[in-house]
Amino acid sequence: MSLLIVGTVAFDTVETPWGKAERVLGGSGTYAGFAASFFSTPRLVGVVGEDFPAQYLDLLVGRGVDIEGVQRVSGKSFFWAGRYEEDINIRTTLATELNVLETFEPVLPESYRDSRFVFLANIDPELQLSVLDQCDDVEFSIIDTMNFWIDGNRAALDRVLERVDAVLLNDEEARMLCGTPNLLKAARMVLEGNPKLVLIKKGEHGVMMVTEESVFMFPGYPLEHVCDPTGAGDSFAGGFIGYLAKTGRTDDETLRQAVVAGTTTASYCCEDFSVDRYGKLTLDELANRAGEFVALTSFKKLEL
Amino acid sequence: MSLLIVGTVAFDTVETPWGKAERVLGGSGTYAGFAASFFSTPRLVGVVGEDFPAQYLDLLVGRGVDIEGVQRVSGKSFFWAGRYEEDINIRTTLATELNVLETFEPVLPESYRDSRFVFLANIDPELQLSVLDQCDDVEFSIIDTMNFWIDGNRAALDRVLERVDAVLLNDEEARMLCGTPNLLKAARMVLEGNPKLVLIKKGEHGVMMVTEESVFMFPGYPLEHVCDPTGAGDSFAGGFIGYLAKTGRTDDETLRQAVVAGTTTASYCCEDFSVDRYGKLTLDELANRAGEFVALTSFKKLEL
Numbered sequence: 001m002s003l004l005i006v007g008t009v010a011f012d013t014v015e016t017p018w019g020k021a022e023r024v025l026g027g028s029g030t031y032a033g034f035a036a037s038f039f040s041t042p043r044l045v046g047v048v049g050e051d052f053p054a055q056y057l058d059l060l061v062g063r064g065v066d067i068e069g070v071q072r073v074s075g076k077s078f079f080w081a082g083r084y085e086e087d088i089n090i091r092t093t094l095a096t097e098l099n100v101l102e103t104f105e106p107v108l109p110e111s112y113r114d115s116r117f118v119f120l121a122n123i124d125p126e127l128q129l130s131v132l133d134q135c136d137d138v139e140f141s142i143i144d145t146m147n148f149w150i151d152g153n154r155a156a157l158d159r160v161l162e163r164v165d166a167v168l169l170n171d172e173e174a175r176m177l178c179g180t181p182n183l184l185k186a187a188r189m190v191l192e193g194n195p196k197l198v199l200i201k202k203g204e205h206g207v208m209m210v211t212e213e214s215v216f217m218f219p220g221y222p223l224e225h226v227c228d229p230t231g232a233g234d235s236f237a238g239g240f241i242g243y244l245a246k247t248g249r250t251d252d253e254t255l256r257q258a259v260v261a262g263t264t265t266a267s268y269c270c271e272d273f274s275v276d277r278y279g280k281l282t283l284d285e286l287a288n289r290a291g292e293f294v295a296l297t298s299f300k301k302l303e304l
Numbered sequence: 305m306s307l308l309i310v311g312t313v314a315f316d317t318v319e320t321p322w323g324k325a326e327r328v329l330g331g332s333g334t335y336a337g338f339a340a341s342f343f344s345t346p347r348l349v350g351v352v353g354e355d356f357p358a359q360y361l362d363l364l365v366g367r368g369v370d371i372e373g374v375q376r377v378s379g380k381s382f383f384w385a386g387r388y389e390e391d392i393n394i395r396t397t398l399a400t401e402l403n404v405l406e407t408f409e410p411v412l413p414e415s416y417r418d419s420r421f422v423f424l425a426n427i428d429p430e431l432q433l434s435v436l437d438q439c440d441d442v443e444f445s446i447i448d449t450m451n452f453w454i455d456g457n458r459a460a461l462d463r464v465l466e467r468v469d470a471v472l473l474n475d476e477e478a479r480m481l482c483g484t485p486n487l488l489k490a491a492r493m494v495l496e497g498n499p500k501l502v503l504i505k506k507g508e509h510g511v512m513m514v515t516e517e518s519v520f521m522f523p524g525y526p527l528e529h530v531c532d533p534t535g536a537g538d539s540f541a542g543g544f545i546g547y548l549a550k551t552g553r554t555d556d557e558t559l560r561q562a563v564v565a566g567t568t569t570a571s572y573c574c575e576d577f578s579v580d581r582y583g584k585l586t587l588d589e590l591a592n593r594a595g596e597f598v599a600l601t602s603f604k605k606l607e608l
Binding site for chain 1: 343389390391392393479485486487488489492506508509510512518519520521522523524526527528529530547550551557560561563564565587590591594595597598599600601602603604605606607608
């Protein structure tokens with residue numbers, strides 16, 4: 001089924017103890033689009049400046065991402081720079097230049113308006129609302145957000161939450177949004193509103209998915225070497241919604257499979273800088289690693 | 305099969321935002337003993353002072369723990385005090401009084417020497433070695449340790465590692481022991497030595513169990529309210545080794561079940577102060593919660 005992704009398309013400069021990647025292809029929309037492309041044919045909405053190389057956009061097109069909705073406007077593209085420590089969980093943001101993102105108004109091409117599955121990456125909740133207004137026939141919508149909006153525009157974020165089916169939060173955001181350190185409690189507080197599904201991302205510790213009926217705990221894929229985790233959360237989201245769009249279902253069994261799909265895709269994202277690993281990734285590899293999770297998580301009933 | 309547990313038997317004073325427990329029954333040997341008692345009949349080695357109430361020891365006996373190896377010596381019992389924040393992951397140690405532990409020399413009663421399964425909780429590695437020397441016929445041994453010994457008596461700890469089958473570490477200890485932030489890499493570095501099994505405890509995020517053949521990722525039980533996590537790690541260890549002792553097996557399938565047993569037991573530990581929840585816990589409850597993990601973790605093969 002049709003899938004819409006709205007997010008950033010950006011230049012990233014990333015330093016790790018093992019290397020540096022300068023002004024490479026990045027952004028939440030990019031990562032989610034690449035990840036989703038293994039399962040579905042996502043339609044991407046975003047914005048780039050005059051400085052954005054056509055080759056970068058070609059990479060998206062090469063993976064089957066529809067970029068009709070990626071506007072090119074005058075000015076410079078969104079730029080982010082960060083450094084990771086040897087403990088890859090420790091990240092320092094070195095630069096965030098919004099540039100063309102400051103005046104970004106997402107406009108859906110006519111051909112996108114019938115999108116049934118929608119992922120709104122972490123952007124201004126006012127823009128998330130504007131996108132929802134432009135969609136005619138949403139079956140399942142999921143948003144990401146961040147501290148900046150939880151603190152800075154809670155009213156708009158609450159209006160978004162009244163309209164979407166699912167919310168993606170990292171552990172820190174969940175605690176902030178709900179004012180409780182307990183992640184399960186936080187998830188259940190979100191479920192008291194409109195959302196029927198909360199996904200809490202715990203980095204290397206995996207994901208907790210909570211619905212009214214079910215809790216699903218899923219680990220991160222154990223990688224012995226993480227090259228660059230930038231975009232892993234957006235890759236998870238892209239793989240998750242891409243899998244749902246592929247199947248056209250949102251029942252508990254499919255949602256769990258989508259968590260596996262998202263986690264597996266995100267693990268590849270971490271294996272190289274930018275979207276480089278995705279360029280070589282095959283669906284067979286993906287399926288094999290997704291299959292490895294059976295051995296990683298299965299156990300027999302206790303003898304008691 | 306016979307099970308030996310060596311650890312502390314102590315007074316704990318614990319403060320949380322929800323209450324305070326003063327000079328209650330605590331200690332690594334206590335928690336591990338209680339947890340193991342649901343699966344096996346552990347033999348406990350430890351030390352208390354003249355001030356230790358007989359009723360506290362009676363609680364252990366009431367759960368079927370053999371306390372012949374718990375010495376009572378002159379002086380005051382080991383005392384620990386700590387405070388947890390609303391975010392229960394944040395703990396401040398307010399007092400640690402070693403008291404009788406300072407001169408503790410574990411002596412195994414004759415009847416303990418044939419123990420087949422052995423858990424050596426976090427004590428001086430020299431003492432762990434002394435216990436191993438007193439055992440005649442160990443089939444499976446597991447140790448816990450801590451930063452203090454990794455930094456302070458690495459030589460002795462290395463000698464212990466040369467002799468035991470399994471090591472229990474929390475994430476921070478694993479990183480420190482192996483000098484790498486990557487937990488899987490750290491586990492595999494430990495496996496290059498004598499141990500055949502590494503269990504990395506990640507608190508609420510669960511456990512990663514690594515052997516040469518297999519990695520098992522298991523989540524913590526999602527509790528909406530944690531009353532007091534003191535002793536959860538030792539409870540995990542006790543439930544884990546207790547289950548192995550019960551079955552008498554250490555194959556991969558049983559080790560995974562033991563992780564489930566340990567995790568489930570530890571979750572109950574967190575529901576009340578001290579060992580209070582264990583006093584009311586039934587094996588049926590335990591079996592039911594262990595069974596819940598099937599629904600919490602299971603998923604179907606992806607359609608790709």
